[in-house]
Amino acid sequence: DSWSRKDNRIRVIHQDCGGVSSARNAALDCARGEYLCFVDSDDYISNELCETAVGQLEREKADIVIFNAYKVDTSGNRLGQTEQLRAGVIEKADLLIALMQGRINHYVWNKVYRKNVFENVRFPVGRVWEDVAISHLLIENAQRICCCTEMLYYYLQRSGSIVHNVSAKALEDIFLARYESYMGIKDDYPVAGQAALHILAVAALNLIDRSLWARV
Numbered sequence: 063d064s065w066s067r068k069d070n071r072i073r074v075i076h077q078d079c080g081g082v083s084s085a086r087n088a089a090l091d092c093a094r095g096e097y098l099c100f101v102d103s104d105d106y107i108s109n110e111l112c113e114t115a116v117g118q119l120e121r122e123k124a125d126i127v128i129f130n131a132y133k134v135d136t137s138g139n140r141l142g143q144t145e146q147l148r149a150g151v152i153e154k155a156d157l158l159i160a161l162m163q164g165r166i167n168h169y170v171w172n173k174v175y176r177k178n179v180f181e182n183v184r185f186p187v188g189r190v191w192e193d194v195a196i197s198h199l200l201i202e203n204a205q206r207i208c209c210c211t212e213m214l215y216y217y218l219q220r221s222g223s224i225v226h227n228v229s230a231k232a233l234e235d236i237f238l239a240r241y242e243s244y245m246g247i248k249d250d251y252p253v254a255g256q257a258a259l260h261i262l263a264v265a266a267l268n269l270i271d272r273s274l275w276a277r278v
Contacts, residue, residue: 195243
């Protein structure tokens with residue numbers, strides 16, 4: 063609120079706590095700019111993220127740019143990187159295969175988007191792994207997608223985060239997200255669909271395994 067009083071480009075949205083998806087959806091509904099960038103609350107970004115990413119979008123006439131990120135601990139020590147990217151345009155089919163094989167991550171925070179790719183797309187409220195559930199929809203809405211090799215984001219690794227807390231509810235949400243991804247791409251992108259089916263099967267086995275252990 064203090065910053066919004068100093069700079070009229072900053073708008074603060076107040077709402078009841080409804081989780082990550084609810085917060086992101088509220089921002090999407092209010093967004094007025096041409097580009098969208100997501101930053102999780104415990105992460106931080108390079109000073110050059112917006113300039114570099116938007117510059118890449120403009121040069122490539124793309125709708126989505128994917129960039130690299132450092133994994134860091136709570137002291138700021140670098141633990142590795144999240145992606146292995148090659149600069150330039152990537153075809154939708156190749157990107158979907160890479161996503162389903164885990165070579166590129168579904169995260170929305172390692173990308174900058176033109177706002178139009180979120181038309182009619184919102185995050186599922188009340189679920190974790192919400193990025194996985196909608197990534198194929200965003201790719202489908204994009205005309206052109208490119209990659210940037212610069213390290214522009216710092217992804218904090220802590221044991222208590224949602225990603226590292228694999229509860230029964232999380233396993234159910236993961237399975238549902240994998241199922242939605244598979245159903246969304248299997249007809250138009252059969253090779254990526256096969257990769258999606260394999261990872262859906264893993265999600266199903268993990269869910270079944272957790273259910274069996276819960277009965278012991």
